Amino acid sequence: MTATGSGRGGRTLAGTGSLVRLMLRRDRVKLPSWILGISAFWLYYTQLIPQAYPTESDLNAIVSMMGGAAGRMWTGPTYFLENMTYETFIPGAYGGYLLLIIALMSILLIIRHTRVEEQTGRAELVRASVVGRHAPLTAALVVALIANGAVAVLVALIMIADPTFATAGSILFGAGCFVTGMAFAGFTAVIVQVTEYSRTATSLSAGVGLGLAFMIKALGDMGDEHGTLLSWFSPMAWPQQTAPFVLDRWWPLALSLAFAVVTAALGYALSARRDVGAGLVPGRAGKARASGLLSTPFGLAWRLERRAIMWWAIGLGLLGMSMGAFAERAVPGEMPEALLLVLGGAENITAGYLAYMGIFMATIVAVYAVLAMQGLRAEEVGGRGEPVLATAVSRWSWLGANVLVGAVGVVIIMAVAGAATGLGAASALGDNALIWDVTAAHLNHVPPVLVVLGVAALLFGLLPRATPAAWAVVVYGFMMGTFGALMDLPDVAFDLSPFEHAARMPLEEFELAPVAVLTAIAVALAAAGLAAFRRRDLDVT
Amino acid sequence: MSNVIETTGLVKDFGKVRALDGLDLSVVKGEVHGFLGPNGAGKTTTIRVLLGLLRADGGSATMLGGDPWSDAVSLHRRLAYVPGDVELWPNLTGGEAIDLLGRLRGGLDRTRRDMLVERFDLDPTKKGRAYSKGNRQKVALISALASDAELLLLDEPTAGLDPLMEAVFQEVIGDMKAEGRTVLLSSHILAQVEVLADRVSIIRLGKVVESGTLRDLRHLTRTTFTVETAQPAGGIAQMPGVFNFEPVDGQARFDVDAEHVGAVVSALSGLGVRAITSRPPTLEQLLLRHYGDEMAAHNGDKAEVAR
Numbered sequence: 001m002t003a004t005g006s007g008r009g010g011r012t013l014a015g016t017g018s019l020v021r022l023m024l025r026r027d028r029v030k031l032p033s034w035i036l037g038i039s040a041f042w043l044y045y046t047q048l049i050p051q052a053y054p055t056e057s058d059l060n061a062i063v064s065m066m067g068g069a070a071g072r073m074w075t076g077p078t079y080f081l082e083n084m085t086y087e088t089f090i091p092g093a094y095g096g097y098l099l100l101i102i103a104l105m106s107i108l109l110i111i112r113h114t115r116v117e118e119q120t121g122r123a124e125l126v127r128a129s130v131v132g133r134h135a136p137l138t139a140a141l142v143v144a145l146i147a148n149g150a151v152a153v154l155v156a157l158i159m160i161a162d163p164t165f166a167t168a169g170s171i172l173f174g175a176g177c178f179v180t181g182m183a184f185a186g187f188t189a190v191i192v193q194v195t196e197y198s199r200t201a202t203s204l205s206a207g208v209g210l211g212l213a214f215m216i217k218a219l220g221d222m223g224d225e226h227g228t229l230l231s232w233f234s235p236m237a238w239p240q241q242t243a244p245f246v247l248d249r250w251w252p253l254a255l256s257l258a259f260a261v262v263t264a265a266l267g268y269a270l271s272a273r274r275d276v277g278a279g280l281v282p283g284r285a286g287k288a289r290a291s292g293l294l295s296t297p298f299g300l301a302w303r304l305e306r307r308a309i310m311w312w313a314i315g316l317g318l319l320g321m322s323m324g325a326f327a328e329r330a331v332p333g334e335m336p337e338a339l340l341l342v343l344g345g346a347e348n349i350t351a352g353y354l355a356y357m358g359i360f361m362a363t364i365v366a367v368y369a370v371l372a373m374q375g376l377r378a379e380e381v382g383g384r385g386e387p388v389l390a391t392a393v394s395r396w397s398w399l400g401a402n403v404l405v406g407a408v409g410v411v412i413i414m415a416v417a418g419a420a421t422g423l424g425a426a427s428a429l430g431d432n433a434l435i436w437d438v439t440a441a442h443l444n445h446v447p448p449v450l451v452v453l454g455v456a457a458l459l460f461g462l463l464p465r466a467t468p469a470a471w472a473v474v475v476y477g478f479m480m481g482t483f484g485a486l487m488d489l490p491d492v493a494f495d496l497s498p499f500e501h502a503a504r505m506p507l508e509e510f511e512l513a514p515v516a517v518l519t520a521i522a523v524a525l526a527a528a529g530l531a532a533f534r535r536r537d538l539d540v541t
Numbered sequence: 542m543s544n545v546i547e548t549t550g551l552v553k554d555f556g557k558v559r560a561l562d563g564l565d566l567s568v569v570k571g572e573v574h575g576f577l578g579p580n581g582a583g584k585t586t587t588i589r590v591l592l593g594l595l596r597a598d599g600g601s602a603t604m605l606g607g608d609p610w611s612d613a614v615s616l617h618r619r620l621a622y623v624p625g626d627v628e629l630w631p632n633l634t635g636g637e638a639i640d641l642l643g644r645l646r647g648g649l650d651r652t653r654r655d656m657l658v659e660r661f662d663l664d665p666t667k668k669g670r671a672y673s674k675g676n677r678q679k680v681a682l683i684s685a686l687a688s689d690a691e692l693l694l695l696d697e698p699t700a701g702l703d704p705l706m707e708a709v710f711q712e713v714i715g716d717m718k719a720e721g722r723t724v725l726l727s728s729h730i731l732a733q734v735e736v737l738a739d740r741v742s743i744i745r746l747g748k749v750v751e752s753g754t755l756r757d758l759r760h761l762t763r764t765t766f767t768v769e770t771a772q773p774a775g776g777i778a779q780m781p782g783v784f785n786f787e788p789v790d791g792q793a794r795f796d797v798d799a800e801h802v803g804a805v806v807s808a809l810s811g812l813g814v815r816a817i818t819s820r821p822p823t824l825e826q827l828l829l830r831h832y833g834d835e836m837a838a839h840n841g842d843k844a845e846v847a848r
Contacts, residue, residue, distance in 0.1 A: 197631055285634075285668075286633075286666055286668055287636060290644070294637055295645075300641060300645075304630065383626055384628050386589075387627070387681065390622040391646040392615075392617045392647050538589070538595065
């Protein structure tokens with residue numbers, strides 16, 4: 001280490017340069033994958049939309065579907081409606097998703113290089129050498145700066161190189177990506193100081209933080225074409241409020257920048273108040289003896305998952321309640337015709353909207369299903385599976401118990417989300433029968449989620465390192481569920497998604513066949529995973 | 542069959558790396574069997590094959606009369622295992638982990654559990670993430686020792702324990718032996734094993750290179766003496782069976798072959814001994830024989846080629 005700092009600041013930052021190089025070296029595959037993946041995503045959308053909708057009238061057809069309040073929930077403010085071109089529409093309608101992925105990249109980056117390092121004890125080794133107190137956090141923020149900078153430049157270049165987009169707006173849009181990434185990096189810098197455990201930090205930042213930011217923006221934007229006051233409370237809203245290519249205003253980015261600086265400063269201040277490896281919230285003492293529950297593999301799996309299931313149920317319950325209450329606004333007069341058709345026509349507009357909510361929730365709960373199996377994989381790799389499998393617990397019952405708990409979790413979360421959506425709709429529309437109808441509609445969509453769980457279980461048994469590949473099913477299902485209807489795709493493309501088969505209750509009558517077939521597929525997948533797991537070595541180091 | 546563990550020609554590959562290379566191990570019922578070897582020799586891999594966590598690529602293994610892979614569950618009811626690196630659930634307390642692992646094995650003796658918690662001085666109310674390495678090891682040890690398993694597989698069980706706790710561990714294992722249980726105790730430190738073990742097997746590069754009682758093995762090697770004498774001890778260097786003689790600060794240090802110890806000690810007594818320490822051979826010295834052989838063979842080959 002060459003830096004021999006003079007003065008206090010120099011000492012607390014000693015070694016930052018070396019740490020930055022170390023982090024970049026460790027992320028040499030991960031970070032370029034994120035950056036290139038995000039750029040490819042954006043290149044795909046900027047090129048796809050003009051190809052898929054070659055004429056003005058094609059474009060107007062989709063816009064009429066996205067223009068309503070329900071559409072704004074996903075796209076954000078619709079400044080593009082004032083001047084409808086590819087230039088205004090593509091960033092306006094799809095830019096929000098880009099920002100979401102960039103925020104996620106930044107959150108995971110900061111957690112990976114700060115809290116995970118402390119939890120594994122590697123940070124202790126690093127801090128014992130000539131490395132200042134603030135160096136690890138500073139280095140992580142510098143790496144976030146580099147990553148977000150690279151994303152911003154590539155995104156801007158993709159648009160500048162395309163004659164569709166004006167240069168000024170492209171630069172503004174890229175800058176929006178950059179400051180949003182840094183805002184969430186700063187936010188995460190605070191969260192990692194608070195918790196001792198990286199999994200808690202991930203759920204707090206990615207789940208609660210990012211989820212809340214998205215929800216506040218969604219609820220705020222539903223109220224008005226340009227968003228409402230509520231929208232402005234979400235960091236996700238600020239870059240979209242710059243209205244690139246329409247208003248081209250830079251000042252909302254000042255909010256993002258200030259947010260990033262203030263949160264990062266708070267992170268530094270908090271980190272100075274705690275020990276290496278510790279969080280601000282100390283661990284509490286617990287029971288000296290295990291309760292009767294902790295006697296079986298199922299009991300253990302339930303104990304490890306129950307808190308996650310509870311938080312998912314609460315989170316999606318709140319989301320469901322607010323979306324259910326929005327059913328009141330799903331009035332035929334306000335809806336563009338194309339959307340009316342998708343939702344089942346003017347007479348059934350409310351039922352169509354609620355039916356769509358069921359599919360939407362199922363796609364989100366599938367995220368939980370994949371995370372549950374990834375959690376089990378962490379148990380195996382982390383050496384906590386070994387002592388359990390060295391007792392009289394068979395491979396079959398260990399994996400089986402965890403898959404079963406995952407399935408129970410899926411049912412609970414879907415039931416709570418459905419009941420909450422139903423409650424919201426019932427209170428908004430004054431029809432109490434909706435509570436039961438919407439709950440039943442959500443439960444009708446449990447089997448496709450179980451298929452995703454089955455895919456993850458099969459991967460865990462057969463190709464454990466490839467367990468995250470189950471994400472592909474979720475992402476594909478989400479794309480088909482949201483943009484699928486907007487693209488002119490063959491039926492096969494829809495049939496491949498497990499989410500497109502169950503009856504659209506309450507719009508349609510319950511159908512047993514898809515539920516039975518999907519459940520059978522899920523069971524077969526899980527059984528194959530169990531059989532494969534019995535044949536392979538346990539992955540322990 | 543009186544052998545609790547019997548492996549013949551056990552082979553395990555991890556990709557291109559051969560972790561076990563024809564391992565023969567036999568552990569007799571009722572003995573404490575030391576399983577010695579340097580880091581990376583294959584001790585943990587052997588134990589994991591015996592637990593059915595890894596599947597052997599060749600050879601055969603029998604444990605408690607069953608097949609470790611296909612009869613895993615029924616065998617696990619009769620044994621208890623302590624891994625070398627104990628990982629606990631961050632949100633479960635040590636007490637909960639002890640009970641959980643004991644119950645999953647088929648139940649544990651509550652009085653014994655409480656006694657062990659007391660003897661090992663463990664706070665069972667702390668959450669898993671709050672324990673040090675040594676305390677995590679205590680959790681796994683207590684859970685294993687509180688069971689009535691007939692076979693204990695202990696993989697470097699005391700690596701993180703302080704000397705006081707190490708002593709408690711030795712007492713408890715002594716009790717286990719008195720009750721007629723069988724213990725396979727792996728370690729890379731000879732001193733830990735020699736107090737307890739009836740027999741030892743030394744593993745190196747995936748093979749058992751020596752097996753027998755420590756006495757059997759020791760006659761093959763040398764004891765190290767450090768002496769301070771009234772008269773110069775230089776003459777000792779010329780005696781048969783004495784090696785590496787070096788004078789240090791008015792003292793002398795040398796190694797003596799086991800069969801010549803008696804003669805050397807008599808000769809020393811004539812020199813007016815003021816202080817004497819003798820150290821039994823260490824694992825390193827036992828192993829050095831094998832490294833030495835191999836190095837000699839290796840050098841021989843080279844010499845051959847050079848010629």
